[in-house]
Amino acid sequence: MRYLVTGGAGFAGSHIVLALLDAGHDVVVLDNLSTGHRQAVPSGVKLYEVDLLDAAATSAIVAQGPWDGVLHFAALSLVGDSMRDPFHYLRQNYLTALNLVQSCVEHKVRKLVFSSTAALFGGPERSDPVPATAPIQPESPYGESKFMIERVLFWADAVYGLRSACLRYFNAAGSDPCGRAGEDHRPETHLIPLTIDAMLGRRPALKVFGTDYPTRDGSCIRDYIHVTDLADAHIRALGQIDDRSVTYNIGNGQGYSTLEVIQSVERISGRKVPWEAAPRRAGDPATLVADSSTLRKETGWTPHFDTLDRIVETALIWREKHPTGYGI
Template structure:
């Protein structure tokens, strides 16, 4: 098969590219490199440096099909930033996706996989795993922008027959077990790499945002999914949308608190993690844990790297071997 991956130079996108290549498919990557890295794209993979806000340039790449599917990862993705710049997030994420969907419709693309988010469920305070049927109540403009795109895909299916899989995943973490790709954000905002860097002495003491949540230890609880398991779910989802669109939550179904992440990094690294309490961040719910029953039943997907220490171990190994990230 032949697939176009937008945002394929980013964290999740680059791991999905590897999963597609490992399955024997041909992959083409489109990325504007605003947050991704050219070095994250494997050698031999065709690459187009294009901004999806540029409709003409986007349409020219999509016209280079035929494509057996398009996988869309390119987006602004920081909850905190979206609270400070809501209109930028709403505008850019919506328009880039709309441009891509329009180009796909015009070129007769039949399948699209959309990187959605658990931030759609940011509003309610839940103490049980979240199913796909849970009320959508975004707690941030970032989450709202993703829901707007899901609605675009709903109508693209209803009117044009563009089948889609909206994959609402929780906290992607870890790194390729073979060391081919890892996590490198500038600035880094994800807890596991920040905690690892604090343990390695590469950054000041970790700031723990909120220690007074209604959880077992007062810190936020999140469902961490290894990025390789997440990539596998994307490949499996492609086989589910020949005749219908689907929506899946993707997570391990196991919640770990921020303090438990700190303890995991200390166990795996053998180092103490310096940290200090900080005020809550606006838009952060106390608990987000996925119910991935539908994905498991329909695709046979099961996480292979579900243990938190295993996730941390792959992330630690990549950061130790890439002290400057993708920069040589």
């Protein structure tokens, strides 16, 4: 099979590229390298350095089919930035997806898998796992932009028969267990790499935003899903969309608190993580955990990296071996 991966030089995309190659498929990457890394694209994989905002250039790549599927990871994804510059986020994420989806329709692509997000649900006032059927209430332009793309995909299916899988990730984490890829966002905002870097002395003490939440230890609880498990879900989702579109929430289904992440890094590394309590951040829900039961039931997917320690271990190995990330 032959797949086009947008954003394949980024964190999640580069791990899915590896999974597709491991499964024996051919892969082409489209990425403008705005937040991704050339070094994250395995040698031998064709990388088109193209901005999806450029409709003609996007269409020219999609025209190089046939593709058995397109996987769309490329996006801006910093919630805080989206609050500071909402129109930029809405424009970038929506128009880039619209260009891609329209090209897919024009060039007869039949399947597309889209990286959606738990940010669609805003801050649900609930502590039980969130199913894909939960009310959509984005609390940021980032979350809103992802919902707009889900609607584009809805109409692309209804009118043109382009089947899609919208995978609403909770928190992607970890790194390739064989050490071929890892997490290197600039700036880094994700808790596990930040905690590891604080432990390694590569940044100041970690700030724990809120220690008075109604949770077991007062810190926020989140659901961490290993990128290799995420990759597996993408491949399984492709198998589900021959004749219908699907939407799945994807997470481990188990929540871990910020303090538990710190403890996990300390347990695995044998070193202390310097941290300090900071005030709560506006809009941070106390608990956000995925109900992935539909994905499990319909595709047989189950997370392999099913404990926080297993996820943290892979992240730690990669960050220790790559003190400057991809080295730029």
